[in-house]
Amino acid sequence: MLSLRSFTRSAPRAFSRSFSVAARPTTTRLSTALQRPSLLQKPVTRYQYPAFSTAGILREPAGEVDIELNGKLEEELTHEKASDELDESNAAVQAFFESSPWKVKDVAGEQEIVLSRKFGNENIRVTFTVSDLQNLPEEEFDDLAESEYEQSVNRGQPGEPVATRPEDRIAPSDREFDDEPVPGFPARVNISIEKPGNGALLIQTTAQDGLFEIHEVSHFAKADLAEAETAEKDWLRQSLYSGPSYANLDEELQALFDRYLEERGFNAELANIIPEYITVKEQKEYTRWLETVKKFVSA
Numbered sequence: 001m002l003s004l005r006s007f008t009r010s011a012p013r014a015f016s017r018s019f020s021v022a023a024r025p026t027t028t029r030l031s032t033a034l035q036r037p038s039l040l041q042k043p044v045t046r047y048q049y050p051a052f053s054t055a056g057i058l059r060e061p062a063g064e065v066d067i068e069l070n071g072k073l074e075e076e077l078t079h080e081k082a083s084d085e086l087d088e089s090n091a092a093v094q095a096f097f098e099s100s101p102w103k104v105k106d107v108a109g110e111q112e113i114v115l116s117r118k119f120g121n122e123n124i125r126v127t128f129t130v131s132d133l134q135n136l137p138e139e140e141f142d143d144l145a146e147s148e149y150e151q152s153v154n155r156g157q158p159g160e161p162v163a164t165r166p167e168d169r170i171a172p173s174d175r176e177f178d179d180e181p182v183p184g185f186p187a188r189v190n191i192s193i194e195k196p197g198n199g200a201l202l203i204q205t206t207a208q209d210g211l212f213e214i215h216e217v218s219h220f221a222k223a224d225l226a227e228a229e230t231a232e233k234d235w236l237r238q239s240l241y242s243g244p245s246y247a248n249l250d251e252e253l254q255a256l257f258d259r260y261l262e263e264r265g266f267n268a269e270l271a272n273i274i275p276e277y278i279t280v281k282e283q284k285e286y287t288r289w290l291e292t293v294k295k296f297v298s299a
Contacts, residue, residue, distance in 0.1 A: 066297055073294040080287045089276045096273045101265065102126075106281065109288065113281060119264050123194040125227065128207070128274055130282045132187050184208050184275040191261070192226040200226035203261065207275060210268035214257055218242040 097104055105114040115126040186208040194200040200223035204216045220226050220240070246254070 070294060070298045073290055073297065077287065077290040077294060080283070080290065086280050086283050090280045093273060093277050093280055096269065100270075102270075109285070111281075111285065113277060117265065119193075121195060122264075124264060125192045125194070126189060127227075128187050128189045128278065130278055130285060133185060133275075133278050133282050184272070187275045187278055189274060191266070192223075193264070194223045194226065199223050202226040203257075205261075205266075207271040210271050212258075212261055212266050212271050214246055214254070214261075216242060216246055217257060 101117045102115045103117065105116070111130040113128055113130075117124050186206045189205045189207045189212065191203040191205060192200050193203070199219060199221040202216075202218045202220065203214060204218075205212045205214050207213075218226075218240075225240075
C-alpha cells in the first residue's frame with residue numbers, strides 16, 4: 001500500500017495522464033470545455049509537510065552501571081576528603097620547604113615534582129616523581145605494610161590491657177625497636193648541577209631512610225642534556241659515555257661525592273622528606289582523579 005506521502009506525490013501525474021488520453025477532441029467545443037475546468041472540480045494540490053527529525057527526541061540510553069559507578073566514586077571521594085591520615089605528613093612537608101632554600105614546582109595534574117636552588121654560581125635542579133610510589137613492587141609494599149602493622153601491634157591501643165595485646169606474634173628481638181620509624185620506600189631522585197660555560201653534572205640517586213644512595217655520576221658539556229626533557233635529547237644522552245660504574249669507584253672518592261652532595265643541601269632531612277612529599281602528592285592526585293572521573297561519568 002502506498003504511503004500518504006507517495007500517494008500525494010503520484011496523484012497529479014496520474015490525473016494528468018488520464019486527461020492526456022481523453023483530450024483528443026473531435027470538435028473545438030470539446031477542446032474548449034476541457035481547457036476550462038468546472039467550478040465544482042477541486043484542484044489537486046500538493047501538500048507540503050514540515051521537515052521531521054528525531055535527532056532532538058531520540059537519545060542514546062545511559063549505561064546501566066553509570067549510576068552505580070557514580071555512587072561508588074562519590075563514596076570513595078568522600079572517604080578520601082574526610083581522611084586525615086596524611087595531615088601530619090603534609091604539615092611536615094610544608095614546614096620543611098618554608099624554612100629551606102629550595103623552591104618547589106608542583107603542578108596540579110602532573111606527577112613530577114621539581115626542586116631548585118642556587119649554590120654559589122651553580123644552578124641545582126632536583127626531580128622526582130609520584131610514579132615511584134605507584135610502581136612500588138608488591139613484595140616491597142607488603143613489607144612496608146607488615147612493618148607498620150607490627151609496630152602498631154607492639155604499641156597496642158590506648159587503655160588496652162597488656163594481657164590482650166598480641167605481642168607474642170612478634171619475635172622478642174624485634175620489640176626493642178618499637179620507636180623506630182617505618183622504613184620508607186625508595187624514591188628515584190635525579191640531581192643536575194649546572195655551571196655557566198661548564199655544562200652540568202647529572203647525579204642519579206635513590207632517597208630512602210635518610211640517605212641518598214648514588215648510582216651514577218655523568219658530565220655533559222651541554223647542560224640541557226642533563227635534564228633531557230625531550231625524546232631526542234634523551235636519546236642523545238644515552239648515546240654518550242655516562243661514566244664508570246659508581247660502585248666500582250674508590251671508596252674514598254665515593255665518600256667525597258657524598259660530602260659534595262651534603263654540602264649542597266642533600267642531607268638526611270631532605271632524603272626523608274622526598275618520599276613523604278611523594279606520598280602526599282599521590283594522595284592529592286588520586287583525589288583529583290576521582291573528581292574528574294566522577295564528573296565525566298555523571299555528565
